[in-house]
Amino acid sequence: MKFFLNLSYRHKVPLWGGFLIIISVLAVSASFIINAYIQVEKDLAIDSQKLGHSLKLNLFSAILQDDIWRAFEIITEASQRESSGMVSVENILVVDRTQHVLVSTHPRQAPILADMHRLGPELDEIAKQIVQMNTEQQKTIYLADSKHYYSITNIANDNTSLGTLVIVHSKDVFLPLFARNAWNGLLVGTIILAILLPFNWYWGQRMALPLVQLAARMAQLGKKWPDNLDPDLYEYHDELGLLFESYKQMLNDMRNKKALEMQIVQSDRLAVIGQLAAGIAHEINNPLSGMLMAIDTLKHHTDLSPRTTKTIALIVRGLNQIKDTVATLLVEAKMNSRNLTPQDIEDVLTLISPMSGKKSLHLAWHCCLTEEVALPSTFVRQVLINLLMNAIKAASTQGEVACDIIIDNEQLQISVSNDGKMLAPEQISHMFEPFTTFSEGGHGLGLWVTYQIVSQMGGTIAAKKEANDHMNFTVKIPLGGRL
Amino acid sequence: MKTLLRLFTACFFLLIAMNATSEPFRLGMTSATARGQYPLLEEWRLYLQQKLNHPVTFVFRRSYLECMDLMEQNKLDFAWISSPAYFENVRLSNLLVTPLYHGKPFDLSYLIVPASDHDTASLLNLKDKVFAFVDPDSSTGYIETNYQLLLNNKNPENFFKKTFFTFDDQKIVAAVAIGLADAGSISGFAWDTLAQSRPDITSQTRIVLQSAVHGLSPIVARATLDRHDTLAMQRVLLNMSKDAEGIKLLTRLNIDGFAPADWKLYHNDYLMMQRTGHL
The missing domain is CATH 3.30.450.20 (PAS domain)
Structure with a gap:
C-alpha cells in the first residue's frame, strides 16, 4: 500500500x-x-x-x-x-x-x-x-x-x-x-470502461504532468535556478493554474531579488574599488607632484651631465605616465562644464566617424536630442566616446554599431550596441572594474571611468545581450546630474 | 308455338334459378367420419354439389349424438354416422348407403395397446387400466368392448380404472401411442387408413385383438326429407365409383365406393346394443 x-x-x-x-x-x-x-x-x-x-x-x-x-x-x-x-x-x-x-x-x-x-x-x-x-x-x-x-x-x-x-x-x-441479460450488462460495462479508462488516463496525465514538472522544478530550487515551466503545460485558470501562476511569480521574484543582490554587491564592490582607487590616486598625486616639481627644479641646473639629463627625462616621462594613469583613475570635476547641446553629440559623431570608417562599419545613429540639457557636456561626451570606441573596437569588420540617444522620463538614455563578440556573463560581472580589458592594447580603464562618471552623476550603466545577439550598453543619467 | 317455346324456356331458367337459390343439402359429419381430411372433404362436397346440381354443405360435429340432435331439429338432411347412433334414433332417419372397404361393407374393432406393451393378450388383461374409446355411439370404438366385457362377466362400469373418449379414431391411436391410455378400441378401417398415411403413429401401437365384423358406418337420410332428394343423393353416392373423378375421391377416402345400406348389415350391432343396454 x-x-x-x-x-x-x-x-x-x-x-x-x-x-x-x-x-x-x-x-x-x-x-x-x-x-x-x-x-x-x-x-x-x-x-x-x-x-x-x-x-x-x-x-x-x-x-x-x-x-x-x-x-x-x-x-x-x-x-x-x-x-x-x-x-x-x-x-x-x-x-x-x-x-x-x-x-x-x-x-x-x-x-x-x-x-x-x-x-x-x-x-x-x-x-x-x-x-x-x-x-x-x-x-x-x-x-x-x-x-x-x-x-x-x-x-x-x-x-x-x-x-x-x-x-x-x-x-x-x-x-x-x-446469461443473455448478464452479458448485455457486461457489454455495457465494458463499453463504458473502454470510453472512460482512456479518458481517465488522459485526464490523469493532464492533471499530474504539470504537478510532476512543478515538483521537479521545486526540487531544483536551492541547487540551481530551475527552468521555466512549459507555457502550454496547463493553460486553465483553476486552482492548479493558479498554483502554476504563483510558482512563476515566485520564480520571477526570486530571480529579480537575486539580480538585485548581485547588482548591489557589484555596486558596493565598485564603490569600494572607486574609493580605494581615488584614495590611492590622491596619495600618489601629492608625492608625484612634489617629485615632478623637484625634477623640474633639477632640470634648471646647467651642470647636469648628459647622462643625468637623459635619466631625468626618463623619470619625467615615467612620472607623467603615472600622473596620467592616476588622473584617469581619479574622476573629478576639474572644471565647471557647460551644459550638453546637440552639437556636442554631433561632434562626437564627427570624432569617431574616421574610426568606424576604417572598419567599414555601418553606423546606425539616432539622436533625439534637440536642445540643450542640464548635464555636463564634457563628461557626457567622454562617456559617449568611451562607449562608441569600445563598440567600434568590438564590432566585426563591415559590421554594425548602433547608437540611440533619447530623453526619456527626465533621463538621458544612451544606448550603444555592436555586432561583435558576445561577452560571457562572468566578463560582464567584472567589466566595470579597473584594468579589466577585453581587447589587446586596452588599459582597461575606459569602462571603469565611464562607470565612475555615470554613477557619480546618479545614473546607471548596464550591459546586456540583445535579441539579435548584439552586445548592448545602456547608460541612463538623470537630467541635472552633476559630479 | 313461339310463345309456348318462350314460356318453356322461361320456366326452365326459373327452375334453374330456384334450384340454385334453394336450401343446400346439409350432410352431417363427425370427427370420427371426417378423420381430419378436410381438404378432401371439400373436394367431395364440390363433387356432390356438381353431380346433384344442388348446393351441398357439410356440417361438422364432435359426436354422433350431436349430429343426431341436429337431425332431430331438421338441421341436417343427411349424416354419416355410426350404426348405434342410427339405432338410437331410428325414427329420425333412414339408412342410405354403406361404404365399401376392400369391396365389402364390413369393419372390425381393433383392441390396441402401446407397442411397448408385450404382455397384454386379451381385453381381460386390461383390468384397472386406462382405456380410450372413440365415441359412446361407436360400435367398433365402444359397444364392442363393453359387449366383450359383458360376455366375460365383467362390469364395463368398473373394469377399467379410467376411461375417456377421444371422438376420433386416429386420436385413440395417438392416446395409446403416447401412453395416455393403456389401451383403446378403434375401427379397423380407421386404423388401416391411418397406417397408410401415418405409419409412424400406428407403429407405436400393437393390435391385440380383432373383433368379428361390423357394418361400416352408414350414411343416413333424414326421414322427413323429400324422397326425391334422398334418392338423388343415394344415386350420386352409388355412382361415384363409376366415374373417374368419383373414383379418385373414393381412393383418397380409402374406400371402394358405396352400396345401398341394408339394416341386416348392422343387425349384430343392434343385438350388441341391446345386450349392453344401449337400446
Whole structure:
C-alpha cells in the first residue's frame, strides 16, 4: 500500500481514477445483472402464470365434463406453443383435489390417476404446497437444488375448484436468458470502461504532468535556478493554474531579488574599488607632484651631465605616465562644464566617424536630442566616446554599431550596441572594474571611468545581450546630474 | 308455338334459378367420419354439389349424438354416422348407403395397446387400466368392448380404472401411442387408413385383438326429407365409383365406393346394443 501511495501522481492519479471507474462500472454492472436476474425470474413467473390463467377456464370445462382427451389436447397444445420466447414448458400436469393426476403431457411419467406424492420428491413437495394453498389462485415455486421451477394454478371458476394445474418449467431456459441479460450488462460495462479508462488516463496525465514538472522544478530550487515551466503545460485558470501562476511569480521574484543582490554587491564592490582607487590616486598625486616639481627644479641646473639629463627625462616621462594613469583613475570635476547641446553629440559623431570608417562599419545613429540639457557636456561626451570606441573596437569588420540617444522620463538614455563578440556573463560581472580589458592594447580603464562618471552623476550603466545577439550598453543619467 | 317455346324456356331458367337459390343439402359429419381430411372433404362436397346440381354443405360435429340432435331439429338432411347412433334414433332417419372397404361393407374393432406393451393378450388383461374409446355411439370404438366385457362377466362400469373418449379414431391411436391410455378400441378401417398415411403413429401401437365384423358406418337420410332428394343423393353416392373423378375421391377416402345400406348389415350391432343396454 505504501508503495502505491509513494508512486508519482503521474501514475497514481490515472491508477486511482481507473480503479474507481472499474469499481463503479463493476458495481453498476453487478446491479444490472442482479436486476436482470430478478427481472428474468419475475418475467418467467408472470409468463407462466399468464399461461396458467389462460388454460384454467378451458381446463375447468373439460374436467367438469370429464373430457380427459380435450384436457390433454389443451395442455399439449400449450406445452408445444411458441410463447413469448421467455417460457418453455417441460411438462404440464392437471391434478384433482386429492393431488391425483387427471392428465399430463407426459403420461408415461405421470400416468392418469397416479398419486402426485409418489411421482418423485419434487412433485411430492409441490403436492404439499398445493395442499397448503388456501385462497391463493396462483403461485410460482422455486425449489432448492431443482432443475425446474413450478407454476401452480387453481383450476377454479368462482369458488368452485376442480383441481390444480401444475406447469413445470426447466431452469435450463432460465440460465441462458439470465446469461443473455448478464452479458448485455457486461457489454455495457465494458463499453463504458473502454470510453472512460482512456479518458481517465488522459485526464490523469493532464492533471499530474504539470504537478510532476512543478515538483521537479521545486526540487531544483536551492541547487540551481530551475527552468521555466512549459507555457502550454496547463493553460486553465483553476486552482492548479493558479498554483502554476504563483510558482512563476515566485520564480520571477526570486530571480529579480537575486539580480538585485548581485547588482548591489557589484555596486558596493565598485564603490569600494572607486574609493580605494581615488584614495590611492590622491596619495600618489601629492608625492608625484612634489617629485615632478623637484625634477623640474633639477632640470634648471646647467651642470647636469648628459647622462643625468637623459635619466631625468626618463623619470619625467615615467612620472607623467603615472600622473596620467592616476588622473584617469581619479574622476573629478576639474572644471565647471557647460551644459550638453546637440552639437556636442554631433561632434562626437564627427570624432569617431574616421574610426568606424576604417572598419567599414555601418553606423546606425539616432539622436533625439534637440536642445540643450542640464548635464555636463564634457563628461557626457567622454562617456559617449568611451562607449562608441569600445563598440567600434568590438564590432566585426563591415559590421554594425548602433547608437540611440533619447530623453526619456527626465533621463538621458544612451544606448550603444555592436555586432561583435558576445561577452560571457562572468566578463560582464567584472567589466566595470579597473584594468579589466577585453581587447589587446586596452588599459582597461575606459569602462571603469565611464562607470565612475555615470554613477557619480546618479545614473546607471548596464550591459546586456540583445535579441539579435548584439552586445548592448545602456547608460541612463538623470537630467541635472552633476559630479 | 313461339310463345309456348318462350314460356318453356322461361320456366326452365326459373327452375334453374330456384334450384340454385334453394336450401343446400346439409350432410352431417363427425370427427370420427371426417378423420381430419378436410381438404378432401371439400373436394367431395364440390363433387356432390356438381353431380346433384344442388348446393351441398357439410356440417361438422364432435359426436354422433350431436349430429343426431341436429337431425332431430331438421338441421341436417343427411349424416354419416355410426350404426348405434342410427339405432338410437331410428325414427329420425333412414339408412342410405354403406361404404365399401376392400369391396365389402364390413369393419372390425381393433383392441390396441402401446407397442411397448408385450404382455397384454386379451381385453381381460386390461383390468384397472386406462382405456380410450372413440365415441359412446361407436360400435367398433365402444359397444364392442363393453359387449366383450359383458360376455366375460365383467362390469364395463368398473373394469377399467379410467376411461375417456377421444371422438376420433386416429386420436385413440395417438392416446395409446403416447401412453395416455393403456389401451383403446378403434375401427379397423380407421386404423388401416391411418397406417397408410401415418405409419409412424400406428407403429407405436400393437393390435391385440380383432373383433368379428361390423357394418361400416352408414350414411343416413333424414326421414322427413323429400324422397326425391334422398334418392338423388343415394344415386350420386352409388355412382361415384363409376366415374373417374368419383373414383379418385373414393381412393383418397380409402374406400371402394358405396352400396345401398341394408339394416341386416348392422343387425349384430343392434343385438350388441341391446345386450349392453344401449337400446
